[in-house]
Amino acid sequence: MAVPLLLEIKNLQVHFAVYGGRLKVLDGINLAVYSGEKVGLVGETGCGKTTTMKAILQVLPMPPAKIPGGEIFFKGRDILKMSDNELHQVRGRGISMIFQDPTAALNPVFSVGQQLEAVIGFAAIKGHQKSQQEIHQQAVASLLEVSLPDPERLLRSYPIQLSGGMRQRVCIGMALATNPELLIADEPGTSLDVTIQDQVLRLLRKLVEDKDTSIILITHTLGIVRELTDRVYVMYAGNVVEVATTQRLFAQPLHPYTQGLIQTVPRLTGGGIASGIPGRIPDYLNPPSGCRFHPRCPQAMDICRIQKPPAYRVEAGHEVACFLYSNHERDAKAQ
Amino acid sequence: MTTEILTATDLKKYFVIGHSGWPKRKPIAVKAIDGISFTMFEGETLGLVGESGSGKSTVAYTTVGMYRPTAGSLRFRGQELFGHKDKRPQHLRKEIQIVFQDPGSSLNPRSSIKQILEMPLRVHQPGKNRIERVVHLLEIVGMSLEYMYKYPHMLSGGEKQIVGIARALASDPSLVILDEPTSALDVSVQAKTINLLLQLQKDFHLSYLFITHDLSLMRNVASRVAIMYLGKICEVAETADFFRNPLHPYTQMLLSSIPVISEAEEEFKPKKVISTGEIPSPVNIPTGCSFNTRCPFVMEVCSHIDPVMAEAGRGHTVRCHLFSQPAPGSVSQTGSISVPTNLT
16 A cells, blocks of 8 residues: 555454443454544544543553553554553654643643643653753744744733633644644534634644644544545444545445434434434443444344444445445454 | 514623722623514524524523523513512413523432422422322423433433423423523434424424524524624524525624535535634623624724614514615614514
8 A cells, every 4th residue: 555554453442440340442443544644533422432542542541441452553563562661752743632622631720831842842852852942932833833823922821811712722733743643633623612613623624734644533523524534433332333435424324323323413404303313322331242233223133133243345445334234345354 | 473472672681790990990791692682483493593602591591580681671472571679470480491501410410300300390380299290291201200210310411401301391381491402412312302392392382492503403493593693693584594595794604614514515505704713702892893803894884883783684684784774873883783673
């Protein structure tokens, strides 16, 4: 393949040990991000989107979290086997992150400048430490990059003095200040108003395209995914149920869950509200046997209750984990 | 002919947040609602759309009686809601109920669902058959009876919101205010909740004041839409007309900012009005038209004179200089707006 793989997750499992048993939250996830690609990760609350992302950065609280199986390759090296020092390198310059709530992501007792400069200073390569002045200049540059006016004054101000949109821009600037190769954006627009969200997302898109950064966009808003990404992973209850290019996913969703999800989004053109998907997301303590979607699936078959569906390749780049498509070739990667 | 159920005339609500100046101290106020007028008709769903800080929740809380307005009048079927010196009389309180935004924090964690639903019944329908009423309430919202002895933490977000809806219906109201009832829920749960609300509206002939920031949702539930920006209503229209022909620049910006999921919708959106600037603080509302700092079509007049509500089509009113016949002498500078009385 011409474009190199940047991140590859193979059969990742994450369990949480809680009182009364084990929550099997991630149940064998496969995910790949190529260089310069914009990948979306969609799913409803509690489907494991954030857990996946935390596993990538190794910031899951362990215990209670446990990773009983799986591999996460970042540029060909397994993150799960890295030493703390190597992990610092990855977190500093390899992978950055933008959180859902910019208010909670910024420390209220330090000025924006202190926080931003700390990030830049920390990410410097060993032996090539920057002077205070260089760091400051870079901080100013990264604020200008996210089109924030008057960066000098902004660096002296505290997070509470900024509006929600400005805070999220600061977070984006901070995440991109170290020129990461992969950016993980966890619901970057959810806590903002529609018009401000539009501004922030346009900015984010422009920046990642200019810098050729790969991005994993985690969201539950399908509209944002459609406007911002090249390829989409749909998650349900700790499984990836469908992978396709964004265009194809919206034109031709195959998994019953994806179909239901797309149907329930209210349309601007009217036409009423679909009835929604019956039931609710399963309990992770005792997840349903076989396909985890079968209790809610309108097209459930007998085999769905017994066996977990592998990913079937319906077309190049379009994979569905559903027995309805079992006449297609099985994906070699999945077990 | 439909009859009016709720009429607001030049309604204002200011919150004093501090004082400034010396020796003469002047109150600093957040103008949460700054002179709005609207009419709601029996059995309709009026969608009130706006971004955070636009005052839409203040309208909800004022209507339900949690706040007393600073000025203006609010009438329910012709009766002034704030004409009483003290508390709102019980027969009026019973008629107007509210469903809150966050179902997690609007249910008492220490009460069972039965106790939660009994509370409004105790107040509004004292009598002995309370348990039957609770059973009936659970039946009409389609919850099984086993939920009666559960506590809020045992319920999912969608189920909690359904309990919130059942509680609002307990007093048999005719006007229900829905303050972002589904913004905390996932889309598939949202669909279920909205369909329940629409069914209940049909069954009990309810009128809804539906507050939300989601225009796509509004398109599918409201019969008329009002857009709020910084405490003022800037456009009111019938839903179909509103989405086909949005007039106010803010409305166009709002509509073109929505991320949509199909080509058909993409074409339906108005031509891209690039969203710029930030929402000004409601303490420091810009002079003239409050939208002039972000408006792409801003004119000289916009920074001095606040536009008035003008008719721009049948039942379609808009508060913008682009659509008002400029007669500078006649335009009021105080920010009061004309009452759109001839809405049908």
